[in-house]
Amino acid sequence: MKQHIITAGVLGLLSSFVFAGSVASDTTSAVPAASGDGFARARRPISNPTLFDLALPATNVHPLFLYHSLPKNINTTLGKLPLGGDVELYALQFEIALNDRLSVVATKDGYVDVNPDSTASGETGFANLGGGLKYAFILDPVSQTALSGTVTLELPTGNSDVFQGEGDGLINLSLSGLKLIDDWQFSVGTGVQIPFSDEQSSELWTSAHASYEISRYFIPLVELNWFHVLDSGNGAGNYPTHVGGSVPAVIEFEGGDLFNLGAANSDASRDFVSTAVGFRSRLTESVDAGVAYEIPLTDDEDSLMKSRWTVDLVWSF
Numbered sequence: 001m002k003q004h005i006i007t008a009g010v011l012g013l014l015s016s017f018v019f020a021g022s023v024a025s026d027t028t029s030a031v032p033a034a035s036g037d038g039f040a041r042a043r044r045p046i047s048n049p050t051l052f053d054l055a056l057p058a059t060n061v062h063p064l065f066l067y068h069s070l071p072k073n074i075n076t077t078l079g080k081l082p083l084g085g086d087v088e089l090y091a092l093q094f095e096i097a098l099n100d101r102l103s104v105v106a107t108k109d110g111y112v113d114v115n116p117d118s119t120a121s122g123e124t125g126f127a128n129l130g131g132g133l134k135y136a137f138i139l140d141p142v143s144q145t146a147l148s149g150t151v152t153l154e155l156p157t158g159n160s161d162v163f164q165g166e167g168d169g170l171i172n173l174s175l176s177g178l179k180l181i182d183d184w185q186f187s188v189g190t191g192v193q194i195p196f197s198d199e200q201s202s203e204l205w206t207s208a209h210a211s212y213e214i215s216r217y218f219i220p221l222v223e224l225n226w227f228h229v230l231d232s233g234n235g236a237g238n239y240p241t242h243v244g245g246s247v248p249a250v251i252e253f254e255g256g257d258l259f260n261l262g263a264a265n266s267d268a269s270r271d272f273v274s275t276a277v278g279f280r281s282r283l284t285e286s287v288d289a290g291v292a293y294e295i296p297l298t299d300d301e302d303s304l305m306k307s308r309w310t311v312d313l314v315w316s317f
Helices: 002-025
Strands: 060-069 073-076 079-082 085-097 102-108 111-116 123-126 129-140 145-155 170-181 184-195 202-212 219-231 271-282 287-296 307-316
Touching: 102 145, 219 287, 271 307
Parallel strands: none
Antiparallel strands: 060 085, 060 307, 073 079, 085 102, 085 111, 102 129, 111 123, 129 145, 145 170, 170 184, 184 202, 202 219, 219 271, 271 287, 287 307
């Protein structure tokens, strides 16, 4: 029931973006823009960075750093098992606008450092590569409303030592909406991850963002993320350097935005919800920085997240 309520709310909000854009397109009277153009003050969400994006096609470079604390214990088919430790991710995303409505996006890459307390040593390696196209169906600077769709492919190019590189890849299909009202910004995204083999799980995700510009240097924000397993994978034997490849066979949840583990028993804990609070700062007309602190709202032992810090920089040109 909870997931149906959340999905209905997201679809309702996306419908309001469509309605607002349609009305504005039929209106001849001008509405004052937020800045030099109607979207000049729009800001990118911070959490769920590989999936949740701004609805506007643009040209930018987006370096980011994640410090992700792992839960002390996790739930498995063998009972509670110790984990602890942390994950660090250093990544560089980019986007190139081909025109006002279409852009090429590079959504996932980076260097991953996994340091669980329950093993003698950590592992390092590269994340999978992901990228694709974003197209804005609605792009109305007068009403400051945008709605876009994104299609990306994630290729299994990463290292299995850091829970990447398994399966045959997957496709991400998503919708993103944006609405600016004076100093407020509201963004929402929803999508589905469809793997090309049963070694990974199929998942639905939804994210929402609200922020208020107190000044150009302090724009507080709050975000909400929800992941729901549609169909559990069967990745038994994958990630052989971790407990002999038994991780996907015993854990009872999926890995959220960064990891698709192909957990065979993830139907035991299909839902993961987190919230993030932070702020953005517009350093120049083309550069802004952000920081957010994220915690799970569901049981952290049914996830790989105890907490997460995300720090990023967006350079638009």
